Amino acid sequence: MRSPATTRAILKTLRAQYPDADTELNYATPFELLVATILSAQSTDAGVNRVTPSLFKRYPDAASLAKAKAADLEPLIHATGFFRSKARSLMGMAQALVERHGGKVPKSMEALVELPGVGRKTANVVLGHALGVPGLPVDRHVLRVSNRLGVAASDDPVAVEQRLTKVLPPEDWTKTSDTLILHGRRICKPNPVCEMCSVRDECEFYRKR
DNA sequence: ATCCCGAGGG
């Protein structure tokens, strides 16, 4: 694994390659981002973007979503997959928001992770993108790309989050996660396109493959 | 066929 200084340098170079890193996550409220992030699990941006307008028109806040009926909600989110479990999560999440937090999205990791359907990755997305709290979401892309580059060395998402947040200043956490995710989607895919990679000369995976 | 901008449950 790389030294902290080398890690920072590699990730800085990579961040400069993706100036558009967080433009996809612009939602009107933290509630909307939370809902959209839950829907995005194992789904595509296109799928999420297709369902969110009608979904937020029908359920603009936690109070309305808390009173939703599965038969109404499920068809609205069908295109994102896992629609039954997601509908259950969304309804329970909204009810918990109303009962525990007055309908507002809480600003702490501990409270967020207590919400049904919200795990550490989702919580970090909402913290970093909507609540102004530093967070470094680790999904499968961040996991794979970090290990290939050698800026982390673990299959445990929490260990990778700890390594990166320890080495990077908090103001870089969210942008770095976004960057690693985009790089993982576009270039450093499970089947990587190393010829298009701007940091391949610094990449442990490229060197050894 | 296989994999995914996950999380809950056994």
Add this chain to the structure above:
DNA sequence: CCCTCTGGAT
């Protein structure tokens, strides 16, 4: 640690 939930992309 394993499985399941679903549609869509590759």
